[in-house]
Amino acid sequence: MHEVNATVKVSQSITKKISSAKLNVKWREYKKNKYLFFLLIPVLIWYCIFSYGPLYGIQLAFKDFHVREGIWGSPWIGMANFKFLFTQSPDFLIILKNTVIISFYHIVFGFPAPIVLALLFNEIRSSIFKRIAQTLSYMPHFLSWVVLSGILITILSPSSGVVNDVIKWFGFQPIYFIGDESYFRFTLVVSAIWKEIGWGTIIYLAALASVDQQMYEAAVMDGANRWKQTIHITIPALYPVIAILFILRIGSVLDAGFDQILNLYSPSVYGxxxxLDTFVYRSGLQNFQFSLTTAVGLFKNVIALCLVLSTNYIVKRMGQEGIT
Structure with a gap:
């Protein structure tokens, strides 16, 4: 028994020494690169002010907020705001359904689009043509939805738009893409892909640039054509990046594109x-229901956290690297 206790004490002592040695090594590394860590100070200040500072206002979700009384003076009402949203608000469940459906379309059609375009760019052999194509695909990203919405409204106009002129030239009736509920979601998804597809390829092209070219040479020696090289070399090289970006995208499933929808929608397509974001905009900034909209924001963040953690767990179980 004494021998066992002595062995345990020795192992504990060794473990402490190893931990202390690792800590000293880390501290020396931090001290060696201290000037690099000073560069993080502006970023940390920004996050403290704009990301962690507003957390103080989360308590509004559990209060009946009155401007005159302030946040501390407003009475606590517990979960009343959440109960109102899920049981008494006639539009909340419809709004939640719209958010999930639009985000689902963005994930199914919008998430793979940059991957496909990056694979196509990777197959272009002319460097000049590749640069021109990449530049043209990036350009819409730098335009705000205020500008792009005006362009879309003009070219999709049922009376004078270029798209409907082509449709009428083929003998069909013009389509009101932005004012018809049957086509509005389609218009949202397609225009969002057009705006962001080029910008989304940057990280995938960076990942493809790190692929060892000797693997392609070996595949050619084995008789693999371009398609087989893409399937067995190029796409597997993108798996880690795809996994991380997919986790982050799932976390924003309740963000369906506020800027885009706010500039394109109208009462005819509210249904x-x-x-959720347009609901928060109208209820909070126009109707001054700050407590109710804070409850909606907290609901979104909790759902996003749960989705990120669960998706990260599933991705890691599938053998890919997650975000933690």
């Missing part, structure tokens, strides 16, 4: 386009 299919009204989402």
């Amino acid at each position: 299919v386009s009204d989402i």
Whole structure:
């Protein structure tokens, strides 16, 4: 028994020494690169002010907020705001459904689009043509939805738009893409892909640039054509990046594109386009229901956290690297 206790004490002592040695090594590394860590100070200040500072206002979700009384003076009402949203608000469940459907379309059609475009860019052999194509695909990203919405409204106009002129030239009736509920979600998804597809390829092209070219040479020696090289070399090289970006995208499933929808929707398509963010905008900034909209924001963040953690767990179980 004494021998066992002595062995345990020795192992504990060794473990402490190893931990202390690792801590000293880390501290020396931090001290060696201290000037690099000073560069993080502006970023940390930004996060403290704009990301962690507003957490103080989360308590509004559990209060009946009155401007005159302030946050501390407003009475606590517990979960009343959440109960109102899920049981008494006639539009909340419809708005939640619209948000999930639009986000689902963005994930199914919008998430793979940059991957496909990056694979196509990777197959272009002319460097000049590749640069021109990449530049043209990036350009819409730098335009705000205020500008792009005006362009879309003009070219999709049922009376004078270029798209409907082509449709009428083929003998069909013009389509009101932005004012018809049957086509509005389609217009949202396609225009969002067009705006962001080029910008989304940057990280995938960076990942493809790190692929060892000797693997392609070996595949050619084995008789693999371009398609087989893409399937067995190029796409597997993108798996880690795809996994991380997919986790982050799932976490924003309740963010269906506020800027885009706010600039494109109208009362005629509220039934299919009204989402949580537009609901918060109208209820909070226009109707001054700050407690109710804070409850909606807290609900979104909790769902996003749960989705990120669960998706990260599933991805890691599938053998890929997650975000933690």
